[in-house]
Amino acid sequence: MNSSTIVQTDISSTLCKQDLIKGSLYSALRHSYAIACWSNPESKNWDILIDPQPTLLAENKTPYLHKLPSGFLIAPFKSNAAKYFIQNKIHIQLGDTVNCSAQAGHESTLEDVLQTSRLAKDTSLSLADLLPEKEFLTQSADQDYINGVEAAKEIIVNSELQKVVLARSKDKQVNLANLETVVLNLREHYPLAYIGIFFHPETGLWISATPELLLCTDRNGTFKTVALAGTQKYNPEIPIRDVSWTHKEIEEQALVCRYIINCFKTIRLREYVEQGPRTIQSGSLLHLKTEYTANTSEVNMQELGTTMLQLLHPTSAVCGMPKKPAIDFIERHEQFDRKLFSGYSGPVNMEKETALYVTLRCAQVHANSITLYAGAGITADSVPQKEFEETNLKMNVIGNAFSNL
Numbered sequence: 025m026n027s028s029t030i031v032q033t034d035i036s037s038t039l040c041k042q043d044l045i046k047g048s049l050y051s052a053l054r055h056s057y058a059i060a061c062w063s064n065p066e067s068k069n070w071d072i073l074i075d076p077q078p079t080l081l082a083e084n085k086t087p088y089l090h091k092l093p094s095g096f097l098i099a100p101f102k103s104n105a106a107k108y109f110i111q112n113k114i115h116i117q118l119g120d121t122v123n124c125s126a127q128a129g130h131e132s133t134l135e136d137v138l139q140t141s142r143l144a145k146d147t148s149l150s151l152a153d154l155l156p157e158k159e160f161l162t163q164s165a166d167q168d169y170i171n172g173v174e175a176a177k178e179i180i181v182n183s184e185l186q187k188v189v190l191a192r193s194k195d196k197q198v199n200l201a202n203l204e205t206v207v208l209n210l211r212e213h214y215p216l217a218y219i220g221i222f223f224h225p226e227t228g229l230w231i232s233a234t235p236e237l238l239l240c241t242d243r244n245g246t247f248k249t250v251a252l253a254g255t256q257k258y259n260p261e262i263p264i265r266d267v268s269w270t271h272k273e274i275e276e277q278a279l280v281c282r283y284i285i286n287c288f289k290t291i292r293l294r295e296y297v298e299q300g301p302r303t304i305q306s307g308s309l310l311h312l313k314t315e316y317t318a319n320t321s322e323v324n325m326q327e328l329g330t331t332m333l334q335l336l337h338p339t340s341a342v343c344g345m346p347k348k349p350a351i352d353f354i355e356r357h358e359q360f361d362r363k364l365f366s367g368y369s370g371p372v373n374m375e376k377e378t379a380l381y382v383t384l385r386c387a388q389v390h391a392n393s394i395t396l397y398a399g400a401g402i403t404a405d406s407v408p409q410k411e412f413e414e415t416n417l418k419m420n421v422i423g424n425a426f427s428n429l
C-alpha cells in the first residue's frame with residue numbers, strides 16, 4: 025500500500041476478533057463509512073477495509089479490475105446498476121496476529137475504530153441503533169413461488185429457454201446483539217465458504233456465506249472460475265464420494281459448464297484446464313462443482329479477469345440459459361428487487377490477488393430483521409414443491425445462523 029502509515033502491529037493481546045469486528049462495524053456505521061469484512065474459504069483469518077469516501081463506479085460498465093487500486097468491490101445482480109468500490113484506506117488483518125494500517129490522512133479514523141473496539145463488550149453499543157427498521161410488507165405467499173416455477177417450466181417446454189433461476193425473498197425478525205458471533209459462527213460451520221459482511225451507505229448492511237466463486241486471479245497469474253449448481257441436502261450417513269445426482273441436477277450444472285465454455289470460446293481461449301464435476305459440501309448442502317483454470321501469462325491474456333467478468337456475470341447458476349430470455353423471465357416473474365443477491369463482491373488487487381464471489385446465501389440486515397434471498401435452477405424436469413423447499417434450505421444458511429446463537 026503506497027503512502028501508508030503502519031499504525032499498530034500485533035495488537036492481538038489487547039483486542040480479539042470479536043471486538044474488532046463489532047467495533048469496526050459500529051464505528052463505520054456510526055459515521056456512514058463503507059466497510060467490508062471477509063474471510064476467504066479454508067481460512068480462519070479476516071480482513072477489514074474501511075473507506076470514509078467510497079467510489080461509485082460507472083453504472084453501465086464492467087469494472088476494469090486491472091486499473092482498480094486495492095480494495096473491495098460490490099456489484100448488484102443487475103449488470104447495468106451502480107457498483108461500489110471500498111478502497112484500502114484502513115486495513116485491519118485479523119490472523120494469528122492483528123495488524124492495522126491507515127493511509128496518510130486516515131489515522132484518526134483507525135484510532136476511532138480501535139477505540140470503539142475497546143468498548144465493544146459494552147452492551148450499549150448496539151448496531152441495531154445505527155440501522156433503519158424495515159417495514160414488514162405483506163410477504164409473498166409460498167404458492168406464488170410454486171406458480172412461478174410452473175410458469176417457468178411451461179415456457180422452457182415451449183421456447184428456447186432451457187433453464188432459469190427463480191428466486192424469492194423472505195423477512196425474518198432477528199436480534200442483532202451478537203452479529204459478530206453470527207459472522208464467526210458462519211466461519212466455523214461453512215469452512216469452504218467465503219464469508220463476508222459489508223456496508224455501504226447506498227446498499228445497507230449485507231451478510232453472505234457463499235460457496236460460489238465467480239472468478240479469481242492470483243499473484244502467479246492463474247485465473248479460475250467455477251460452475252456450481254445442483255443442490256441436495258447433506259446426509260452424514262452417505263460419504264460424499266457415494267452421493268448420487270438426478271438427471272435434472274446433472275443437466276442443470278452441465279448448463280453452467282456449457283455457459284462458461286462458451287465464454288472461453290467467445291475470446292478464443294482454448295488452453296484451460298477443466299476439473300470435475302465433483303460433489304462439494306457447503307454446510308448442510310451439497311452441490312456439483314467443476315473448476316476451470318488458465319494461466320494468463322501462457323495464454324497472453326493478462327486482463328483475462330476483466331474480460332471474463334464482463335462475459336460471466338450473471339452466470340447460468342444465478343440467471344439461466346440463454347441469458348436474455350432468462351433475464352426477461354426473472355424481470356417479469358420475480359416480485360421483488362434482487363439488489364445485491366446474486367451479484368458479486370470480494371477483494372480486488374489485495375496483495376496482487378482478486379477474488380470475486382457470487383453473493384448467495386445472503387441477507388440484508390436491518391435494525392430488527394433480515395431479508396433473506398435464495399433461488400433455484402428451474403429446468404423442464406423441476407418439481408415445483410422441491411424447488412421451493414430448496415430455497416428454504418438455502419435461506420436457512422443465514423437464517424439459522426441468527427437463530428442458533
Ligand SMILES: C=C(O[C@H]1C=CC=C(C(=O)O)[C@@H]1O)C(=O)O
Pocket residue numbers: 189236252253254255311340341342384385397398399400401418
Ligand atoms: C441461486 C442459488 O444457488 C445457486 C448455486 C448453487 C446451486 C444452485 C441450484 O441448485 O439451484 C444455484 O444455481 C442460491 O443459493 O440462491
